[in-house]
Amino acid sequence: MAGVRRLTQKDIARLAGVSQATVSLVLNGAAAGDARIPEETRERVEKVIRDTGYVADPVARRMAKGLNRILGVFTYEPAFPSDQADFFAPFMLGIEEAAQALGYDLLLFTAGSGGRRRLFDEHTRLRLADGCLIIGRSFDRDELARLMAGDYPFVAIGRRDDAGAPVPYVGADYAAAAAVMVERAVGLGHRRFAYVGNAERAESMRDRWQGFLAGLAAAGGELALHVPVEHRPADETLDAVLASGATVAFFLELADAIEVDAAARRRGLAVPGDLSIVVTGSHERTRRPPGVAFTSFGIPREEMGRQATAMLAAALAAGARPGRQVLVPCEFVEGATLGPPRAAPASRMSDKKEITT
Structure with missing residues (x-):
């Protein structure tokens, strides 16, 4: 694998077709009217600086390897608002712990334009850090491809599809986990399954869905219903699940599972028993009802x-x-919402159904 080195003023000069001295003058803020730097030349140099994300770093230049011992952290969504704390906080705890043990400082990148965070933005100074950890429910595919085509070291947190080349990542094995959950349900006597949640929007969603389907195929279960959207009215979702003959429902989002569980209990249905509920992780922070362990x-x-x-x-x-x-x-997580089905449901559907709205 090719070695990694920090961009230098010499690189910028070569890319812009100017001398290194000209680059230095631009970086040091020489006046726009300075006769030594034509405006067109200045603009060309500044464009190369923006396009490459170059940041002059005299401290790094004095170090033998040209490294700051700073790792960047970039999140496509705000990392600290309370409604996303459960999603981002554990990542940040793990990153901080490892960085401290390895002798690195951390730098959180937050810049962007028009209310949208971007890795390649004139205000995002990626190269202040030696490399970057990138987190987000979904990534900008164009930016990911640009990272893969460049020389900047990064690791994605969460599995990512190839972007011109295999993306370096550390992800969760959602597919294997979902398959195991299906096998457990079949082992308890469930045969007809419902799945509530999007299966396409992000890699993590696709992995859960594919693992769920693989589990059905391996264990002999049947998909009775797929509701490929979240946040439908709970009673509508519950009606559809019961009508399909499913005895267990898998939910992508904990918030939806909570609402359907409450709707079932209001009707006097036993969870589990009349209906088992399984949650395939959770993308959203939500208040868990007391006494319900999913x-x-x-x-x-x-x-x-x-x-x-x-x-x-x-x-x-x-x-x-x-x-x-x-x-x-x-x-x-064992929980208390998956158990043997009480009896075969009264209503059975011969074919799998899918609700689209």
Whole structure:
């Protein structure tokens, strides 16, 4: 794998077709009217600086390897608002723990334009950090492809599809976890399954869905209903699940599982018994009702953060770009909402149904 080195003023000069002295003058803020720097030349240099994300760093230039021992963290969504704390906080805890153990400082990138965070923005100073950890429910595919085409070291937290080349990542093994949950349900006597949640919007959603289907195929279960949207009225979702003959419903989002569980209990239905409920992790922070422990699997967010930080640091130490792809196992959470079906449901559908609205 090709070695990694920091961009220098000499690189900027070569890309802009000017002398290194001209680059230095532009970086040092020489007046726009300075006769030594024609406006067209200045603009060309500034464009190269913006396009490459170059930041002059005299401290790094004095260091033997040209490294700051700073790792960047970029999140496509705000990391600290309360409604997303459960999603981002464990990642940040794992990253911080590993960075401290490895002797790195952290720099959180928050810049962007028009209310949208972007990696390649004139205000985002990526190259202040030796490399970057990138987190988000979904990534900008164009930016990811640009990262893969460049020389800047990074590791994605969460599995990502190829973007011109295999993307280095540390993700959760959602597919294996979902398959295991299906096998457990079949082992308890369930045969007809419902799935509530999007199956396409992001890699993590696709992995859960594909694992769920693989589990059905391996264990002999049947998909009775797929509701490919979240946040439908709970009673409508419950009606559809019961009408399909499903005895167990898998939910992408904990928030939807909570609402359907409450609707079932209001009708006097036993959970589990009349209906079992399984949650395939959770993308959203939500208040859990007291006394209800949902059967689910834990997403190893802290461990993902630790391993991604270690992967990036190891690549920097070797002078190489990260190239590995790692999936961390998810831990089964027993809960109390999955049990044997009480009896065959009165209403059975011969074919799988899908609700689209």
